Amino acid sequence: MKIYEKAPAKINLMLDVLHKRPDGYHEVEMIMTMVDLADRLTITELSRDTIQISSQAGYIPLDEKNLAFQAAQKIKAKYNIKHGVHIHIDKQIPVAAGLAGGSSDAAAALRGLNRLWNLQIPHNDMMELGASIGSDVPFCITGGTALATGRGELLTPLTSPPDCWVVLAKPPINVSTADVYGRFRADKIAKHPSAIEMQKALEHKSFDEICHQLGNVLEDVTLTHYPQVQQLKQAMIQLGADGVLMSGSGPTVFGLISKESKVARVYNGLRGFCKEVYAVRILT
Numbered sequence: 001m002k003i004y005e006k007a008p009a010k011i012n013l014m015l016d017v018l019h020k021r022p023d024g025y026h027e028v029e030m031i032m033t034m035v036d037l038a039d040r041l042t043i044t045e046l047s048r049d050t051i052q053i054s055s056q057a058g059y060i061p062l063d064e065k066n067l068a069f070q071a072a073q074k075i076k077a078k079y080n081i082k083h084g085v086h087i088h089i090d091k092q093i094p095v096a097a098g099l100a101g102g103s104s105d106a107a108a109a110l111r112g113l114n115r116l117w118n119l120q121i122p123h124n125d126m127m128e129l130g131a132s133i134g135s136d137v138p139f140c141i142t143g144g145t146a147l148a149t150g151r152g153e154l155l156t157p158l159t160s161p162p163d164c165w166v167v168l169a170k171p172p173i174n175v176s177t178a179d180v181y182g183r184f185r186a187d188k189i190a191k192h193p194s195a196i197e198m199q200k201a202l203e204h205k206s207f208d209e210i211c212h213q214l215g216n217v218l219e220d221v222t223l224t225h226y227p228q229v230q231q232l233k234q235a236m237i238q239l240g241a242d243g244v245l246m247s248g249s250g251p252t253v254f255g256l257i258s259k260e261s262k263v264a265r266v267y268n269g270l271r272g273f274c275k276e277v278y279a280v281r282i283l284t
């Protein structure tokens with residue numbers, strides 16, 4: 001039996017960091033939504049008790065460092081599964097980009113294995129399993145649009161943004177999330193984005209308000225260390241994107257665009273700056 005699961009990328013419409021917690025994580029307030037750029041997982045049961053990962057991408061780990069491997073390992077241990085599994089990851093989401101590619105693969109593996117082995121895992125247990133793999137995994141399990149608090153694992157579903165285009169551009173640098181949080185200084189932040197105002201903008205289904213409320217305090221770290229991310233933001237604004245922000249810890253920058261007629265101009269203009277540019281839609 002083969003199971004197919006789509007693992008979409010996320011973007012952060014707003015991201016605020018409140019403080020560092022005693023456990024080393026940061027307390028956050030984020031609003032995230034999914035975009036139509038996805039890895040595709042093919043999950044096949046093996047009779048031998050082993051976990052195998054393969055991918056057409058030569059640049060992701062295929063051992064226990066792979067978050068989909070960890071998902072399989074955790075599900076097998078918790079539910080005492082003695083069968084093995086092969087997970088092929090057709091990688092489309094750029095890696096270490098701020099788009100939660102690895103987290104979404106882990107979430108898709110959890111969803112897929114739940115189906116493959118007919119485990120009927122209760123929602124809360126899925127969330128707990130996800131959170132034990134990474135802070136973004138619970139959101140990637142549920143998808144949609146959500147407010148994420150705690151270290152990112154506590155979710156409240158929200159109204160999806162209105163249908164629009166998203167141009168994503170990833171400069172050729174890899175950014176470590178741990179490093180960005182490690183360098184973050186709350187006292188340096190002049191203006192915090194507002195989760196409440198972004199929530200209102202979503203409820204109003206107001207594209208303009210959403211663009212106005214975009215904000216990510218981690219830009220303060222990443223844009224300072226990687227000026228090319230700042231330049232990319234500037235280019236996207238000049239090319240006419242309606243709202244522009246860095247996603248997660250970066251370095252991917254996304255632009256929201258309401259009119260289809262503007263998309264080609266932004267997309268083609270950015271191709272001069274970096275190779276990895278995608279024009280996709282919000283997953284509503």
Ligand SMILES: C[C@](O)(CO)[C@H](O)COP(=O)(O)OP(=O)(O)OC[C@H]1O[C@@H](n2ccc(N)nc2=O)[C@H](O)[C@@H]1O
Nearest residue numbers: 024025026028134135136137151152177178181248249
């Ligand atoms: C930047 C975001 O992607 C925004 O959605 C997330 O906050 C990060 O989510 P993630 O990549 O799933 O993060 P994890 O794998 O849980 O953590 C990676 C590292 O980031 C730091 N980290 C992460 C989340 C958080 N709320 N506070 C942190 O300080 C920790 O040093 C942690 O060791």
Ligand SMILES: Nc1ncnc2c1ncn2[C@@H]1O[C@H](COP(=O)(O)OP(=O)(O)OP(=O)(O)O)[C@@H](O)[C@H]1O
Nearest residue numbers: 066067095096097098099100101102105136177248
């Ligand atoms: N399935 C996977 N796909 C991509 N990277 C993976 C995967 N599993 C583990 N990794 C490792 O995780 C690291 C971060 O990759 P990922 O693409 O998840 O980052 P990200 O998009 O910045 O995540 P986030 O937005 O959650 O911080 C990479 O350096 C990679 O080696």
